[in-house]
Amino acid sequence: MSTGLLFRDDAYLKSASARVVAISERGIELDCTIFYPQGGGQVGDSGALLRANGERIAIVDTRKGEALDSVVHIPAPGATLPQVGEALTLEIDWERRYALMRLHTALHVMSCVVVAPVTGGNISPDKGRLDFDIEMSLLDGERIERETNALIARAVDTETVWITDAELDARPELIKTMSVQPPRGAGRVRLLRIPGIDLQPCGGTHVGNIAEIGGIRVLRIRSEGKRNKRIEIALTGKAN
Numbered sequence: 001m002s003t004g005l006l007f008r009d010d011a012y013l014k015s016a017s018a019r020v021v022a023i024s025e026r027g028i029e030l031d032c033t034i035f036y037p038q039g040g041g042q043v044g045d046s047g048a049l050l051r052a053n054g055e056r057i058a059i060v061d062t063r064k065g066e067a068l069d070s071v072v073h074i075p076a077p078g079a080t081l082p083q084v085g086e087a088l089t090l091e092i093d094w095e096r097r098y099a100l101m102r103l104h105t106a107l108h109v110m111s112c113v114v115v116a117p118v119t120g121g122n123i124s125p126d127k128g129r130l131d132f133d134i135e136m137s138l139l140d141g142e143r144i145e146r147e148t149n150a151l152i153a154r155a156v157d158t159e160t161v162w163i164t165d166a167e168l169d170a171r172p173e174l175i176k177t178m179s180v181q182p183p184r185g186a187g188r189v190r191l192l193r194i195p196g197i198d199l200q201p202c203g204g205t206h207v208g209n210i211a212e213i214g215g216i217r218v219l220r221i222r223s224e225g226k227r228n229k230r231i232e233i234a235l236t237g238k239a240n
C-alpha cells in the first residue's frame with residue numbers, strides 16, 4: 001500500500017501524525033510519513049515513532065517498500081512494535097536530515113561545475129560524492145570548490161517542478177545521472193530546479209535556498225575505474 005510522502009511537498013517537516021497500516025518482518029508502514037526512504041543515492045532517515053503512552057520506538061533506517069511509493073520504517077532491534085491502526089507521532093532526526101539536504105543540494109550545484117555524465121553518487125550525513133565519466137586530468141579540486149562555492153553564494157531559492165513522462169522523454173538532456181533513471185510509471189516526474197544553475201529529475205530532499213548549504217570543500221578526488229572519477233565533498237561551516 002502506498003504511503004503519503006509528506007517530505008515531497010515539504011522537506012522541512014520535523015514531526016507529523018500518522019497511523020500504522022501494516023507491520024511486517026521488514027518494518028512498520030504508515031498511512032503517511034516524513035521519513036525519506038533510501039534512494040537516489042540519499043541514505044534513509046532515522047528518528048522515532050512516539051506512542052500515545054509516551055513510549056518511543058526508535059527508527060534506525062527507512063527503505064522503500066514493494067508497492068509504488070510505499071515506505072518501510074525499520075525499528076531498532078528488540079523495539080516494541082505498535083498495533084495496526086494505532087496513531088503515532090513521527091519525529092525524524094532533524095540534524096542528520098538537514099545535513100543530508102544541504103549536501104544533496106550541494107551535489108546538484110557541483111554537477112554544474114563538473115560538466116560530464118554522472119555515473120554514480122551517494123549522500124551520507126558527513127559527506128557526499130558524485131562519480132563522473134571524465135578524464136582525471138580535467139578535475140581540479142580547488143577550481144571545483146571555488147566555482148561551486150561561487151554558485152552557492154548566489155543564494156537562489158530552489159523549486160520543485162513536475163513534468164510528464166512524455167515531456168521528460170522529449171528532453172533527455174535533463175538526465176545527467178546514467179546510473180539512476182528517474183522513476184517512471186506514475187505518469188509524472190519530479191524535477192529540482194535551481195534557477196540559473198541546474199534542472200534535473202530528483203526525488204530527494206533539498207534545501208529551500210542554496211545559501212543554506214553554507215559552503216563545501218573537496219575532500220578528495222580519485223579514480224574508481226575508467227568511467228568513474230569520484231569527487232567527495234563535505235560541508236564547511238554552518239547553514240546560512
Ligand SMILES: [Zn+2]
Nearest residue numbers: 104192202204
Ligand atoms: Zn536532488
